[in-house]
Amino acid sequence: MTYRFEFRLIARKFLRSLTTSHGNWDIRESIILRLIDAAGREGWGEIPPISWFGSETLPQALDFCHQLPQEITQEIIFSIPDALPACQFGFESAWEGLGTGDWGQGDKGTRGQGDIPITNYPLPITHYPLPISALLPAGEAALNTWQKLWEEGYRTFKWKIAVDAIANELKIFHLLIDSLPASTKLRLDANAGLSYQEAELWLENGDKFPEKMEFLEQPLAVTEFEAMLQLSNRYQTAIALDESVATLSQLHAAYQQGWRDIFVIKPAIAGSPSRLRQFCKQHNIDAVFSSVFETAIGRYAALKLAAELSQPNRAVGFGINHLLKKEEETWLQRLWQNL
Structure with a gap:
């Protein structure tokens, strides 16, 4: 089976710099991806690398997404190399979510055809x-x-x-x-x-x-x-x-x-x-x-x-x-x- 593949780069700001022994962190960037099967069902995933923590870099994840065709297969998803662990998580999570509609308590009644699943986070x-x-x-x-x-x-x-x-x-x-x-x-x-x-x-x-x-x-x-x-x-x-x-x-x-x-x-x-x-x-x-x-x-x-x-x-x-x-x-x- 093949899936249409789309992705977007996003960035969010911390309310104030997050300070760790690795330094200060001001902006969180990640990649949101969507898989769509032949029946129009959607699966959503996220690739949120932290290279200083051991994952791939964000440019490496973006390069991987850019080199993929607009339609991908399950075989491609499960053959992502171990050097791209955040990509493995994002693509496999999207694949697991295809057609389940399983987005927790916060999104009931909020999802329409083609809409992103809204989860009303943060939940109590x-x-x-x-x-x-x-x-x-x-x-x-x-x-x-x-x-x-x-x-x-x-x-x-x-x-x-x-x-x-x-x-x-x-x-x-x-x-x-x-x-x-x-x-x-x-x-x-x-x-x-x-x-x-x-x-x-x-x-x-x-x-x-x-x-x-x-x-x-x-x-x-x-x-x-x-x-x-x-x-x-x-x-x-x-x-x-x-x-x-x-x-x-x-x-x-x-x-x-x-x-x-x-x-x-x-x-x-x-x-x-x-x-x-x-x-x-x-x-x-x-x-x-x-x-x-x-x-x-x-x-x-x-x-x-x-x-x-x-x-x-x-x-x-x-x-x-x-x-x-x-x-x-x-x-x-x-x-x-x-x-």
């Missing part, structure tokens, strides 16, 4: 089938942000570290951990920005708060896998791999090398959804599914995987709606109006 937190972790801003701003998110229903928070001097961040950490309610879980995300000694210091401090401290995410560089494996055996605070397991090939490699702590999985850049399902079900890993600031289209496909494969005690990292401008429905409709 209680509408999701899984608990959601909210991302706090880096630095002192986290101290004035968590209360509003708590009132919205979030009970797990992630805070970016390794963006300032460790002494300053530890002071903020203690203020934050003391102010959070007892039932809260806190995740620290270093984005591979710590030294071994700094990671030890964070883990020592985390061990003082076992009820609230859920895990330290990617403390060291991807090249320091053995050091992180060693740290995971020395401290009570769990370590979660993130950049080290960004793609399916990295997931396989980390598991084969003995990693049995937490895996953070970003479905939108991990690669083929079908092969990701197979890996997670075969190995029953402790997985935390996480966003890459995709649109409603990519987010829905990623959350479907998370609902199917997540451990029931792990909040998924999709609490990011408060960080992007609330213009999604407007531009999603405008994107395809001239087709």
